[in-house]
Amino acid sequence: MSRLKLVFVLTVALFSSAKAQRVQLDSLILTLNSTDNDSLRVMLLNEIAFNNISINPIAAKDDVLIAYNAAKEINFLKGTARSLAVMGGVYWGFGNYEQALSHYLDALKEYQKLDDLKGRSDCLNNIGEVYKKLGEYQNSLDYLKHALSLKEKLYGVGGSPLSNSNLGELYTLMGQYESAEENYKIAIEGAKKLNDQRVLAYAYDGLGLIHFKQNNYSRAITYFELAVDARLKSEDVRGLSYVYTNLGRTYMALNQLDSSKLYFKRGLKSAESASASDVKINVLKYLSEVDSLNGDYAKAYFHYKKHAQLKDSVFNLDKSAQLARIQTEYETEILQKDNEAKQADVKQRNTMIIAVIMLLILTIALANAFYQQRTVQKQANKSLQSKSEQIVRQADELQKQSVKLQQMNDNLESSNQNLEEKIRQRTEQLREQNKILSDYAFFHAHELRAPVANILGLIELLKHSELPKKDLDIVTHLYTSTTELDKVIKNITTQVSGNGDIKALD
Template identity: 25%
Template sequence: MLIVLKKNKGSVDSARVDLLNRIAYLLTRVDPQKARNYCNQSIDLAKKVKYSAGVGRAYHVMGLAYYRNGNGQEAIKPLVESVKINEKLGNEVQLASSFNLLATVFLLNIKNFDKARTYYNKALQLSKKLNNKALANRLQNNIGLTYSWQNKHGEARSMFEKALKGYKELKKRSGESKALNNIGDTYESEGDYKKALEFYNKSLAIEREIKGSPRGMATTLSNVGSVHVKLKNYDKAEEVLQEALTMAEKVTAKEEEKEVYEVYAQLYEAKGVANKALKYYKKHYALKDSLFNIEKSRQIAEIETKYETEKKEKELALRKSEIVQKDKEISSQRSILIGLLLVLTVAFFMVSRQRLRNRKNKEIFKTKEELIQAELKNAEQDLKFKNRELTTYALHIIQKNNILTELKDSIEEAVDDISDKESKGLSKLIHLINYSFNLDRDWQDFKIAFEQVHEGFFDKLQKRYPNISPSEIRLCSLLRLNFASKEIAAIMGISPDSVKVARYRLRKKLELSRNDSLVDFIRNM
């Protein structure tokens, strides 16, 4: 698609605007900043050719890019612009989509549930007018969530029941499961645990029947386990929680795994087994902290990259300005010297020539010295930049896994809106994404980038310790970059406790005493 765009670079028409918007949409998950750049290009071009529908679509995609980057506040302005334009055009399909996204921003990012409900209702009215029953069902479900999060469980249940009826009419079993699960949640929040269990079990039965996603199954099983704990059915609770944990671990669903650990802790607390309750509470909070740190690290890396880019552009502009100024000064000095030489008498010609030569030599020496100092400074800055770039690359490995997970979630959500026959093709794509989690290409790319900064590190390590394993080599490289245990766990796909064990084994293999610092030893290699 990018190749097609380059070929059509000279054309100024609506087709090019649509192409820019399509590219921007595809980039919203992978590179939100680049997606917004394409949106700005599309807006400029669409305004130039007076293509209002293209402008409205570009503003919608820009809002989506901000939302998917976790910046809900910034998403509101372009989405409101999209709404204004599409209201004037009478473009009800795009208008419904923008209302839906605006509502989601207010629900998930701003936490303004009344505002979210207002926009969901506007989108619902349009979906009914357009006879888009699938969208209407999703919107009714989301309106139910706005009530549920305000503890208005009766109103929430009413909307979930409407969504359930709509899903049944369309024979969307996955949608039925979601609605039943949400209804069960309202009963659990009201303390009617038997009724909650009834609806959770109905949801679970459908998930088993259609072989739903492991992530969805883990959530439903966790809900079932939570209710069994409250009903004091401890054996049954432990049974379903074990299945929930297996499902979550199967697809590395960290959020769901975190919630299962919390219910496990509640189970053992209710049984009076304090040590196990404490164990699972620790696992819950450790995973919670890890997920929070990964997100913050991603945001920090993005901010640092933006800052470094802007800083480098300013430095280049300043350097060009200094060169121009220096050229002017040199030119001026040459003119003065020529004038002086013409005025001087023949008697002082040789003396003046010698003085001029000395002066030039000094200037050359000084300039060379300044250039050497500048080169040394640039080399030092380049090394720091490469180290930061390497750290950012490692964080991108985590972000890539998160993006794959998020992409898979989107595909699984899309499965809800198509027939079971069509969903088979998307299921193959989900399996392909699961397989990509196990590829080792990221490590090979990381290893190449690492060697560019720390040349010969791996060779020295393997020569001195021939029995060192590949996983221990990875651990050494991450310790060399001063990553904390939680960050190493996230990158290597293991638990923080496993990192501690790996560090202990590595110390033994490197024959370090208790007083020796493992990190210092690796840095000094």
């Protein structure tokens, strides 16, 4: 196919894709305008935002913020979770992966509360993809494998073609090409059964990258072209910018600089259409390299300067709004000058010119209103960020209190153990004392009282003997003392042999 025919086919395909996407969005908007159900309106706004991510991410962000606030107001947990997930996709589209990760993690918490297996698996997959973009491959692998395990619970063995494709891309980045190809082939097989063009595009693009890294450029181009076809069918403008960039890199490696530059320009156009700033940064860098190889150093400097400027300001919303306003003012000025130049020749079209001017004024008013709305939204976002930081601080304080409580529990447990040991020792001491007391009681009862009883018996004999009165008085006193001694011994024996406690003697 000649280059001219290829351009024609791609142009027609893009137009058809955009038209199909517009029809779907119009259908969602029509349904939104015809329902009074708050929950349904939240879900419709979320889907409109989701479909707008690759077409108009700024509009997508506005819609999903409205959906999120409405869901929170009516306590619609499922709508809240979906809004957070879509917001993650919006920031993904902007190339702001840190914000995307934050929203995906928040969405995962909501889906866990709902015990929504599909929502959890989708969030886990997206979190794994964000970590992949951030270069944290081990975290990415953990989340992607977890997502795949949940997908298998939902869909059976093999799980989801998308999960396999994502794993393939990760293994490619990790240099494990065999594992990558295996997962891509599983993804392609599953995607063909489901006619999932989006996953087919991911897998073909991934296989193309593997062959590119292995310097097998002809096969890489074959897979990239299959990816282009699938991206067009799935209406993925952002993804299309990736594939065009990969084709440009491949042709640059083959030193076919004209073809390389052609695809880089297409990638740049798609990235601008999808507001994919991260892709645009890379494309500008590659364009600078191609221009340098062509010896066109002026253009090389121009593209590299744009690359550096965009890289420095890519996520600065204030600058983005300012650039949009400057561009609008510039376009307005050009149109006004053009109208002034033609006034002499087109007086018969004065009515049309007035209508155009009124339209421009309305456009400027709408742009200003949009800017004001964006300012209010930024202030709200700052307030939300402040509340989020406050919650984080409170969570940290609770964590510290929890640690202190744990330490107190540990100390209490240690004290309890010491107390138990002391009780055991005291019990052992009491047991030993009881034994001694028992022996003592036995001694009094048998060893001591026996002689006393013998003495009492002898005294009885003496009392009945014919003794002088003086001696008999002595015997009587001896009997009284011995009787009292026996009574004391009995009392001691009774006290000691009672309950083991030493009591005051009577």
